[in-house]
Amino acid sequence: MSTATVSGPRRSKLGWNLLGLLVFVTAGFPVYWMLNTAFKPAKDAIDPDPSLLPTSITFANFSRALDIADFWGPVGRSLIVSLTVVVIGIAVGMLAALAISRFAFRGRKVVIVGILAVQMVPLVAMIIPVFLLLNDLGQYDRLTGLIITYLTFILPFTVWTLRGFIVNIPRELEEAAMVDGCSRTTAFLRVVFPLLAPGMVATSVYGFIQAWNEYLYALMLMSQQNQTATVWLGNFTTKHGTEYAPMMAGSTMMAVPIVVLFLLVQRKMAAGLTAGAVKG
Amino acid sequence: MSAADTTTPTKVPLPRQAPPPTAPITPPGRRTSGGATVPWALLAPCLLILALVLGYPLVRLVTLSFQEFGQSQLWGFKPAESVGFDNFAEVLGDGEFWAVVVRTVVFAAACVLFTMVVGMLVALLLQRVSGWVKTLINIALVASWGMPIIVATTVFKWLFDSDYGIFNALLSKLPGVDMIGHNWFASGPEGLAVITLLVVWGAVPFVVITLSAGLTQVPKELEEAARLDGAGAWGVFRYVTLPILKPIVVMLTTLSVIWDMGVFPQVFVMRNGHPEAEFQLLTTYSYDKAFVVNDYAQGSAIALLTVVLLLGVIGVYMRQMLKIGEVE
Numbered sequence: 080m081s082t083a084t085v086s087g088p089r090r091s092k093l094g095w096n097l098l099g100l101l102v103f104v105t106a107g108f109p110v111y112w113m114l115n116t117a118f119k120p121a122k123d124a125i126d127p128d129p130s131l132l133p134t135s136i137t138f139a140n141f142s143r144a145l146d147i148a149d150f151w152g153p154v155g156r157s158l159i160v161s162l163t164v165v166v167i168g169i170a171v172g173m174l175a176a177l178a179i180s181r182f183a184f185r186g187r188k189v190v191i192v193g194i195l196a197v198q199m200v201p202l203v204a205m206i207i208p209v210f211l212l213l214n215d216l217g218q219y220d221r222l223t224g225l226i227i228t229y230l231t232f233i234l235p236f237t238v239w240t241l242r243g244f245i246v247n248i249p250r251e252l253e254e255a256a257m258v259d260g261c262s263r264t265t266a267f268l269r270v271v272f273p274l275l276a277p278g279m280v281a282t283s284v285y286g287f288i289q290a291w292n293e294y295l296y297a298l299m300l301m302s303q304q305n306q307t308a309t310v311w312l313g314n315f316t317t318k319h320g321t322e323y324a325p326m327m328a329g330s331t332m333m334a335v336p337i338v339v340l341f342l343l344v345q346r347k348m349a350a351g352l353t354a355g356a357v358k359g
Numbered sequence: 360m361s362a363a364d365t366t367t368p369t370k371v372p373l374p375r376q377a378p379p380p381t382a383p384i385t386p387p388g389r390r391t392s393g394g395a396t397v398p399w400a401l402l403a404p405c406l407l408i409l410a411l412v413l414g415y416p417l418v419r420l421v422t423l424s425f426q427e428f429g430q431s432q433l434w435g436f437k438p439a440e441s442v443g444f445d446n447f448a449e450v451l452g453d454g455e456f457w458a459v460v461v462r463t464v465v466f467a468a469a470c471v472l473f474t475m476v477v478g479m480l481v482a483l484l485l486q487r488v489s490g491w492v493k494t495l496i497n498i499a500l501v502a503s504w505g506m507p508i509i510v511a512t513t514v515f516k517w518l519f520d521s522d523y524g525i526f527n528a529l530l531s532k533l534p535g536v537d538m539i540g541h542n543w544f545a546s547g548p549e550g551l552a553v554i555t556l557l558v559v560w561g562a563v564p565f566v567v568i569t570l571s572a573g574l575t576q577v578p579k580e581l582e583e584a585a586r587l588d589g590a591g592a593w594g595v596f597r598y599v600t601l602p603i604l605k606p607i608v609v610m611l612t613t614l615s616v617i618w619d620m621g622v623f624p625q626v627f628v629m630r631n632g633h634p635e636a637e638f639q640l641l642t643t644y645s646y647d648k649a650f651v652v653n654d655y656a657q658g659s660a661i662a663l664l665t666v667v668l669l670l671g672v673i674g675v676y677m678r679q680m681l682k683i684g685e686v687e
Contacts, residue, residue: 092489099488099496102481107499109560110506112525113514125523127539167408175405182398188681190402195680197413199673201621203642204662207649208419214433231412234405292507294624299650309509316631323517334510341505345568 113334116327117141124324140328147325148314150332156301157308160222161290164229165283172237173279177267179238180245198235205231206299213300220302228300229290237286244278245271281347284340291337308333424660430653446660455636456644456661460668463641466551467619473559474615475608478566483596485571504564512628515557519543544629547637554625562618566611573607574600606679613676620669641665 116124118136121143123129144150178184179191209228210219218224248271256266297307306313312333315326423439424446431437450456481500485493503511518526521542530538544550577600585595601608623642626634634643641661649658 092487095484095487096489096492099484099492102484103492103495103499106496106503106560106563109511109514109518110499110502112518113510116517127523128528129523129525131525171404171408174401178398178401182401184395184398187398190406191681192677194409195677196673197409199617199669199676200413200417200666201617201642201662201669203621203623203646204420204666205413205416206646207655207659207662208416208423211423211433211655212416212419227412230408231416234409238405288505292509294509294628309507312509312513313628313632315513321516323520323523326513327517330510330513334506337507338502338505342501345501345504 110334113327113330116324117331118328119324121322121324124327140324141332143322143325144315144329144332147322147329148311150311150329153306153308153311156222156305157291160225160229160307161287163226164233164290165286167226167230168233168237168286169241169279169283172234172241172282175238176241176245180242181250194235194238198232198239202232202295206295209296210299219300220305222305225296225300225307228296229293232293233286233290236289237282240282240285241275241278244275244282247278248274277347281344284344288337288341420659420663423656424663426656428654428656428659433653433655442656446656447664450657450660450664459639459641459644462547462551462639463620466555466640467616467622469555470558470562470619470622471612471615473555474562474566474619475612477559478563478570478611479608481563481567482570482574485567486574500564500567503560504568506561508561508624509628511557511561512625515553515560516629519553544638547635550629550638554622554629557625557629558619558622562615566615569607569611570604573604577603606682609675610679613672613679616672617669617676620665620672641668 115131115133117140118138119133119140120135120137121140123134175194179187179194209231213219213221213224213228216224218227252270252274253263253266256270257263261269292309294309297310298313301307301310312326312329315322315329425441425443426432426439427442427445428439432439481496485496488496506514518524521527521540527538527541530536543553581599581603582595585599590598621642622640623646626638626640626643627646630638634647639647642665645658645661645665647658648661649655
């Protein structure tokens, strides 16, 4: 009798765990297969009956990937664009986030609606006028042009996410500092700002990832010579076919640093995202 | 920080935590200090940039769709002339456009439905598995969430390669199945099914992590009470859990609709930059009209119609987000 009650819940847990492992395998498989292909000899990659487990490990695909087209140029350009966009986004977005989270003013609701609404406009709908605008301004195929356009999606995201972090900081802390003689600005700088720092780091990293991952504008607004990291992956597919093993090596080089960065901030972002409700 | 932490963010500002409605929502006295100049000064740089990079192109999108604008206008050989509703008449009178609309709606609906159902099931499952399984699932989810879309698309292209793709090889291991050499992209519906899988795979982690955060807010006592009253697992979910999660579900669904209606690189890259007619969605169709046929005005008209189509969804989302924004 007593054994039955013990094994009952345990057995049901086993069932759930098996189901959970199935989810793990399904969700993780594409990532696993990317890594597996990246490290196996290129000739093993084009076996019609591929083995699920790694047979022998090689780094040849990585050097081949670096050979196919300039890698560091695109990566450098992506770094410049993403970092610049994040710096501008955080500086400008911070002020705006403060305004909508710490002040009551006429028109606040309109501003919130506006900032939310612009997140809804699909990027692809904007590409035509943006292309024409940059063409007119002589900013086509320039990093500055790309930076300007990336602000369209980074800025609303930054404002809304930082707002989420600011409202989590009790207003009483600032008020206490002001009672102790701080001005509003020093109260902010000495009390709120340090508490906000982790949120700002998370927002920056996440914004960086978004800018780094952008594909459509990067493809449309930059020529082949000035392509960014995401577009660089396209070099593996030519008229003569696709070199899959080096392509998976290239994918790995693109994905691993981003996934690691993402791992570092995703927990903080889960909070910010629920309030900010933004993704890619 | 371990990935196992993902499902238990400590402070998720869910709508559930709203103060009782009797409390004044925005105590004006506490917020204000020094009139309206300070907040507007803080907002100015942001609004200025947005007006420039977003406002202007948006206006241009509207004006463009009422003009004739092709190659010669782009190079400045001819001025852009207003043509009234001609572009719209042409787009709306084209049978292909309506086929694309239907395809886009069906595709997006399938993506959203699968994402939400699978996401909900995995979130519920996470509450029932042991800690180590939870950690494993979280690692897989975060890895797929963090994968750049373009990388994920490339990987899926490889998984579904007709000759060397692992998917065909695995299917062929089943008795009586020979899928080696099967081309998943020979037909639109099959190819779009693969793209749906890719979209759902990429979108589920966000849904799971958000829903898991929401599930921690569901009071255990309520579920217990329902169970004592004789409710089965489905009854508890339907009458206790789901109503509490409703705001999050509404938000996630509307966001998914917006994202899935905007799917572009997945189709574009899967089809090597030239999606066939059977693969065209509103986004790629608009892109094609503008940059392949060089009819920027018609491309803009299609883009504008897409935005209009989304407006209804945006309304729902906006109400939800404003509620969240007003809570503080």
